[in-house]
Amino acid sequence: MATHETVLIPGDGIGPEVTAAVTRILASADAPLNWVEHQAGLAALESGDEVLPETTLEAIEHHGVALKGPCTTPVGKGFTSVNVQLRKRLNLYAAVRPVRNLEGVETRFDDVDLIVIRENTEGLYSGVENEVTPGVVTSMKVATEEACTRIARWAFRFATKRQRKKITVFHKANIMKMTDGLFIRCAQAIHEEEYPNIEYEQHIIDAGCMRLVQDPSRYDVLLLENLYGDVVSDLCAGLVGGLGVVPGSNFGEEAAIFEAVHGSAPDIAGKGVANPLALLMSAVMMLNHLADTRKDDACRAVAKKIKAAYNTALRDGAKTRDLKGELNTEQFADTVIERLG
Ligand code: NAI
Numbered sequence: 001m002a003t004h005e006t007v008l009i010p011g012d013g014i015g016p017e018v019t020a021a022v023t024r025i026l027a028s029a030d031a032p033l034n035w036v037e038h039q040a041g042l043a044a045l046e047s048g049d050e051v052l053p054e055t056t057l058e059a060i061e062h063h064g065v066a067l068k069g070p071c072t073t074p075v076g077k078g079f080t081s082v083n084v085q086l087r088k089r090l091n092l093y094a095a096v097r098p099v100r101n102l103e104g105v106e107t108r109f110d111d112v113d114l115i116v117i118r119e120n121t122e123g124l125y126s127g128v129e130n131e132v133t134p135g136v137v138t139s140m141k142v143a144t145e146e147a148c149t150r151i152a153r154w155a156f157r158f159a160t161k162r163q164r165k166k167i168t169v170f171h172k173a174n175i176m177k178m179t180d181g182l183f184i185r186c187a188q189a190i191h192e193e194e195y196p197n198i199e200y201e202q203h204i205i206d207a208g209c210m211r212l213v214q215d216p217s218r219y220d221v222l223l224l225e226n227l228y229g230d231v232v233s234d235l236c237a238g239l240v241g242g243l244g245v246v247p248g249s250n251f252g253e254e255a256a257i258f259e260a261v262h263g264s265a266p267d268i269a270g271k272g273v274a275n276p277l278a279l280l281m282s283a284v285m286m287l288n289h290l291a292d293t294r295k296d297d298a299c300r301a302v303a304k305k306i307k308a309a310y311n312t313a314l315r316d317g318a319k320t321r322d323l324k325g326e327l328n329t330e331q332f333a334d335t336v337i338e339r340l341g
Contacts, residue, residue, distance in 0.1 A: 022333075072263070102240065104311075115164065168208070168223070170223075245277055276329050288300060
């Protein structure tokens with residue numbers, strides 16, 4: 001059986017706790033992975049390196065795939081987000097976050113099945129901020145036709161492959177007529193010229209968010225620019241049980257990084273109570289990606305086995321505290337491992 005060299009970045013805060021639990025589950029499931037561990041974030045700084053070491057970037061470029069724990073970014077000061085840097089440097093322009101109800105996790109809705117696709121390289125995350133004069137600061141929102149078209153084409157292709165029916169863009173082009181205007185024009189053009197069979201709609205984001213929390217079942221695939229994608233991903237997580245249950249992935253042409261939507265959760269870090277499920281689901285996405293790109297059926301079989309195990313665990317009531325359960329991180333991992341079959 002082929003073994004895939006895969007970069008592992010434990011990250012900060014709850015990162016090392018959830019990555020330890022997830023790698024233990026993957027090993028118990030005989031996932032054909034060989035971890036190549038690298039640091040990023042505070043962990044890298046503390047070991048005397050850059051916040052995003054070149055060796056970490058080179059390893060991801062070389063191996064093409066990484067599983068990443070969350071990295072802390074200081075608020076209102078300090079270094080640029082490692083996540084933003086990673087996505088830009090590796091050109092991981094498409095973030096994909098599937099948001100679905102899980103059996104055993106009770107929420108207000110029982111029919112959520114959404115995919116959030118976020119443009120990962122532009123918008124207000126360009127990091128161009130200036131102090132014009134004391135007390136006056138600006139932040140530049142960047143949109144290019146190339147990146148808007150690229151993410152739109154990626155989203156329509158993805159929707160077609162996954163047999164999804166509809167793409168909705170959330171935007172604020174009534175106010176940001178140029179930047180968001182370009183984003184919707186590019187999406188509309190790709191729909192009309194290349195994918196007329198996929199239904200397309202565009203909603204102003206404020207009303208879109210209201211509709212989303214009233215009736216999430218009316219949405220299928222959401223396509224958003226960078227900041228809106230960030231915010232709406234967490235909103236969607238709230239529809240299905242919270243940040244502990246939503247996985248994520250970042251795709252470029254040459255590499256992909258799989259990570260949960262959640263952050264380093266400093267409020268619970270070090271307590272051993274974080275939910276490892278979001279990262280485990282991200283690892284399942286990674287195995288399916290390896291199965292698709294490297295034609296490795298063993299990866300698909302392991303992904304299926306792990307998914308069945310965590311679904312059974314949840315149905316049996318095995319839950320961490322964020323889901324109103326009583327298990328800690330390692331106990332939840334144990335219950336999944338017991339159900340691997
Ligand atoms: P957060 O996602 O870390 O936490 C928000 C809330 O959700 C907290 O109450 C936390 O305890 C809870 N939570 C998150 N993940 C959980 C899990 N797996 N199990 C149980 N509860 C969980 O967001 P916050 O507090 O805004 O950000 C903290 C740090 O994380 C910041 O430095 C931020 O920049 C960074 N961050 C990193 C991301 C990444 O590396 N991809 C993504 C989002 C934030």
